[in-house]
Amino acid sequence: xxxxxxxxxxxxxxxxxxxxxxxxxxxxxxxxxxxxxxxxxxxxxxxxxxxxxxxxxxxxxxxxxxxxxxxxxxxxxxxxxxxxxxxxxxxxxxxxxxxxxxxxxxxxxxxxxxxxxxxxxxxxxxxxxxxxxxxxxxxxxxxxxxxxxxxxxxxxxxxxxxxxxxxxxxxxxxxxxxxxxxxxxxxxxxxxxxxxxxxxxxxxxxxxxxxxxxxxxxxxxxxxxxxxxxxxxxxxxxxxxxxxxxxxxxxxxxxxxxxxxxxxxxxxxxxxxxx
Amino acid sequence: xxxxxxxxxxxxxxxxxxxxxxxxxxxxxxxxxxxxxxxxxxxxxxxxxxxxxxxxxxxxxxxxxxxxxxxxxxxxxxxxxxxxxxxxxxxxxxxxxxxxxxxxxxxxxxxxxxxxxxxxxxxxxxxxxxxxxxxxxxxxxxxxxxxxxxxxxxxxxxxxxxxxxxxxxxxxxxxxxxxxxxxxxxxxxxxxxxxxxxxxxxxxxxxxxxxxxxxxxxxxxxxxxxxxxxxxxxxxxxxxxxxxxxxxxxxxxxxxxxxxxxxxxxxxxxxxxxx
Numbered sequence: 001x002x003x004x005x006x007x008x009x010x011x012x013x014x015x016x017x018x019x020x021x022x023x024x025x026x027x028x029x030x031x032x033x034x035x036x037x038x039x040x041x042x043x044x045x046x047x048x049x050x051x052x053x054x055x056x057x058x059x060x061x062x063x064x065x066x067x068x069x070x071x072x073x074x075x076x077x078x079x080x081x082x083x084x085x086x087x088x089x090x091x092x093x094x095x096x097x098x099x100x101x102x103x104x105x106x107x108x109x110x111x112x113x114x115x116x117x118x119x120x121x122x123x124x125x126x127x128x129x130x131x132x133x134x135x136x137x138x139x140x141x142x143x144x145x146x147x148x149x150x151x152x153x154x155x156x157x158x159x160x161x162x163x164x165x166x167x168x169x170x171x172x173x174x175x176x177x178x179x180x181x182x183x184x185x186x187x188x189x190x191x192x193x194x195x196x197x198x199x200x201x202x203x204x205x206x207x208x209x210x211x212x213x214x215x216x217x218x219x220x221x222x223x224x225x226x227x228x229x230x231x232x233x234x235x236x237x238x239x240x241x242x243x244x245x246x247x248x249x250x251x252x253x254x255x256x257x258x259x260x261x262x263x264x265x266x267x268x269x270x271x272x273x274x275x
Numbered sequence: 276x277x278x279x280x281x282x283x284x285x286x287x288x289x290x291x292x293x294x295x296x297x298x299x300x301x302x303x304x305x306x307x308x309x310x311x312x313x314x315x316x317x318x319x320x321x322x323x324x325x326x327x328x329x330x331x332x333x334x335x336x337x338x339x340x341x342x343x344x345x346x347x348x349x350x351x352x353x354x355x356x357x358x359x360x361x362x363x364x365x366x367x368x369x370x371x372x373x374x375x376x377x378x379x380x381x382x383x384x385x386x387x388x389x390x391x392x393x394x395x396x397x398x399x400x401x402x403x404x405x406x407x408x409x410x411x412x413x414x415x416x417x418x419x420x421x422x423x424x425x426x427x428x429x430x431x432x433x434x435x436x437x438x439x440x441x442x443x444x445x446x447x448x449x450x451x452x453x454x455x456x457x458x459x460x461x462x463x464x465x466x467x468x469x470x471x472x473x474x475x476x477x478x479x480x481x482x483x484x485x486x487x488x489x490x491x492x493x494x495x496x497x498x499x500x501x502x503x504x505x506x507x508x509x510x511x512x513x514x515x516x517x518x519x520x521x522x523x524x525x526x527x528x529x530x531x532x533x534x535x536x537x538x539x540x541x542x543x544x545x546x547x548x549x550x
Contacts, residue, residue: 012293012314016281039287057468060542193332193496219494219502219542221468226501227494254542265537267335267494267529 005036005044007051009224010194015051017041023118028110030162035118041222043119045086047111048161051222058088058122061188061228063255064218064263066092069151069186069232070099071247071260072239076150079103080178082138082166084155085111087123093153094125095250102131103149107162109135139165145178152179154187159198167198169205172233176209182236189215192270193225203274206233214239215274216263218254229270240264280311280319282326284499285469290326292316298393303385305437310393316497318394320361322386323436326497333363333397336463336503338530339493339538341367344426344461344507345374346522346535347514351425354378355453357413357441359430360386362398368428369400370525377406378424382437384410414440420453427454429462434473442473444480447508451484457511464490467545468500478549481508489514490549491538493529504545515539 003019017038024035034046042055053061066089070076077100081089085106093102104126106112112133115123126133134141142152152175159167166187175185189202199215207213210233220228232239240261247257266274278294292313299310309321317330328336341364345351352375356364360381368377379401381387387408390398401408409416417427427450434442441462450460464477474490482488485508495503507514515536522532541549 006291010315013316014291016289016291018287040285041288217494219492219500221500221502225494225496227496253544256540256543256546258540258546259542262537262540265531265533267534268531269528271531271533 005038005046007046007049015222017044024114026110028108030108031157033108033110033114035114044222045111045115045119047157050158052157053086053088053119053122054222055119055121057221059253060218060220061223062088062092062122063252064216064230065089065153065155065186065188066095067250067252067255068216068230068239068260068263069153069184070096072234072237072242073151073182073184074237077101078149080105080141080145080149080152082142082152082154082156083163084153086115086119087112087126089153089155090128090131091122091125094128094130099130103134104131105134105136105138105141107135107137139171139174142171142174142178147177147180149179150183152183152185154185156188158190167202169208172206172209176233176235179235184232184234184237185210186230186232189229189231191223191225191227192229192273193227196273199229199231199270200273202231206231210234212236212238214264215266215270217266217270218263280313280321282321282324290497292319299389301385303383305383306432308383308385308389310389319497320386320390320394322432325433327432328361328363328394328397329497330394330396332496334528335493335495336498337363337367337397338527339491339505340364340428340430340461340463341370342525342527342530343491343505343514343535343538344428344459345371347509347512347517348426348457348459349512352376353424355380355416355420355424355427357417357427357429357431358438359428361390361394362387362401364428364430365403365406366397366400369403369405375405378409379406380409380411380413380416382410382412414446414449417446417449417453422452422455424454425458427458427460429460431463433465442477444483447481447484451508451510454510459507459509459512460485461505461507464504464506466498466500466502467504467548468502470499471548474504474506474545475548477506481506485509487513489539490541490545492541492545493538
């Protein structure tokens, strides 16, 4: 018998992956959580039917959330990750020695628990002493934090279920206030083929709050359309003004100093969305 | 009843698209040809079970085959397209007024015939007087052409079926000889996630023949992994030495002068394949 997992990325289009084994399938307090082992992409974390990360391609997303912002800020000591309970972004954040403390706030403790157990390549650094893990509402954590973080990364699910609030203008205002006076924020903002409206809306909202707003992309095979976007808002530092020749080569598989600015050069139809 | 088309992009991973209508399904002398109308991507040309082009995302591939080479060559008068019977590359080539003649050589006349009938947005320029269409073996056309073309574009299927020869070292040698003394060639070279070996092999072969070899990428949602690569071989002109500020803005949806060099900045794992 052959088992295949299919994600409908839109009501009329999807991806399908042959399964070796289903390791977890559980309804948590917040979402449907599964971990399945696929032939092509290895173990895969699935929330509410959507692929969150896979062992084979996770490095793209996690590197591209962490490094552009951290190599733009000259001295990022305190970093907050909202969501990201699989620990992949945290692993990349810790590659920056100037980060003294990284706080991870995920609303769903089960994501953290199962990622530690079944995705150790991704979640392994969650026990690092530089990391503080809180099982908590990221929105509330932002509201309660003032002038506290150098960099805030929003590693959320799509804007359905527990993440709806994380795509609202009020949340970005809260992030602005939770950042120090020269802070940077970065959020995943879905894909331009099926979710152009979302990218445009977030861009407009963030531009009303942050003086510097930039959008970049990365290729993630298991995410809808294969092209993912990230929106960066900054109070002082512009990622496009960074001297790339001064970015050190660190251990990565996707990000490079050469890609630091090139990732911000968007296809025409995406450029038009965020003009 | 719901009908879905599924392409197994690897034996254990694929994409699946809901179908409105199947317009053509036929075994030609060379391959299985279908044209299906899908809900998400509109009409889709499928050869031997693989998506070749769709009305919604075709612009990416066709623009990215044509423009990087044509904006690198200072005076491309004579252009050859090998394969590409759907006419999309030809449409983009004709946006360059200095191109006096574009020759299209596709081995399968049925691809041309059905594209003209069912994909007029893509194939519409095949009747342009600057275009010469030949139903012929592209390999033989290359062997018989010497010192003839300014730019040669290989718009082939995957290296299965009729296109196997178009990925061999001897073919690239033939292309070198078919080009003028300052000619440029460009070929689609599949994706780095599932076909890393192919990219590496082509790169090594082309480097033995052409003094300048560059690889660039583009996001194509309906192609495996969403990240497609293109390999460019050049006798004289380097795409990375082009003055981007002198590239005119033409009517495109993906390519821009700003992307001309940025597209050549590859993710680390792809960079490593073509070092």
